[in-house]
Amino acid sequence: MKVATPPLSVLQQSKKGGDLSNELVRHFLIECTPKGVRLKGCPNEPYFGSLTALVYQHSITPLALPCKLIIPDRDPLEDAVETPSQSITNSAAELLKQGAACNVWFLGSVEMESLTGFQAVQKATSDVLSLEAPPTPTVVHFKVSSQGITLTDNQRKLFFRRHYAVNTVIFCALDPQERKWKRDGYPSAKIFGFVARKTGTAMDNVCHLFAEHDPEQPASAIVNFVSKVMIGSQKNG
Known part of the structure; x- marks a missing residue:
């Protein structure tokens, strides 16, 4: 951050x-x-x-x-009154202007066809964890802003930068089964993912899967920010 x-x-x-x-x-x-x-x-x-x-x-x-x-729904120093929903929307908009970012482990992307929601995150987690030769996890910079989610692989092991526009990101959650990703030399980490529309399609989705890298930037906080602030702002806008 x-x-x-x-x-x-x-x-x-x-x-x-x-x-x-x-x-x-x-x-x-x-x-x-x-x-x-x-x-x-x-x-x-x-x-x-x-x-x-x-x-x-x-x-x-x-x-x-x-x-x-x-969050107060009015400024005590002014005589203007806002509704609670307006106040929350304004707060979310202000947060998105600043943006938020942290490092996470990128575990992979799984095509979901039209599946979304918790089922998509659960299936993607099952698919990745069941691979005989799972992909090598890579640390990526995960940034959330008013433009969407941007992933940057600073070491360029898998890619350089990928951007998912805000209007294509439709869901974000922790693994419903609360499974954790484990790697030698690292503590077990909570798994989360976000579902986005596949480029060039109207119905096909892809679930992008991650694990928390820094315990001080927990997966739950990342999921809340994406779900409540970024996706929530689109629904309220």
């Missing part, structure tokens, strides 16, 4: 339930590191490329927080 350098800040989260007289507001420090920003003292939290990305991701899933953040 590209690293932003926001100042140290305090994130306030309302706490529902429990003893209200004991603690109405919990405070979480946000720390800046060379890898990005993250909640301080929460080792299970991933790093984010910007403060905007951190806040938006925690509005989708709470991660280490006691509950999801609620």
Whole structure:
């Protein structure tokens, strides 16, 4: 992820339930590191490329927080009112302008005919893991932006760069069977994939399969960004 350098800040989260007289507001420090920003003292939290990305991701899933953040539907400094859907769309658009990127293992691409959804990711994973001579996994740079998904093989072992336009990417998910990819000398890694329309066709799909390379950039965060931010923006647009 590209690293932003926001100042140290305090994130306030309302706490529902429990003893209200004991603690109405919990405070979480946000720390800046060379890898990005993250909640301080929460080792299970991933790093984010910007403060905007951190806040938006925690509005989708709470991660280490006691509950999801609620993005305000209006600016308290202005008298203009936005609907919640407009606010989410604006946040997603802002994130896509910045883009997000990390390294992943590229495991291969499997043609799906018209299959999509979780079944496509599951079948692609089964096909790749069952190969007698599986393809050599390659580290690629995985970038998500308003233009789509761009894969760059910096060592040019398999290809140089492949781009999948935003309007061709139709689904992204973790392997439904929660299988992991293993390689000697590396910890087991979660597998995920995205389904895109095959070039020059209207119905044929291809599932592109990956495994997380950096535990601090988990597959779940990548899938959420592609599904909720990039694909979600197209549906809301």
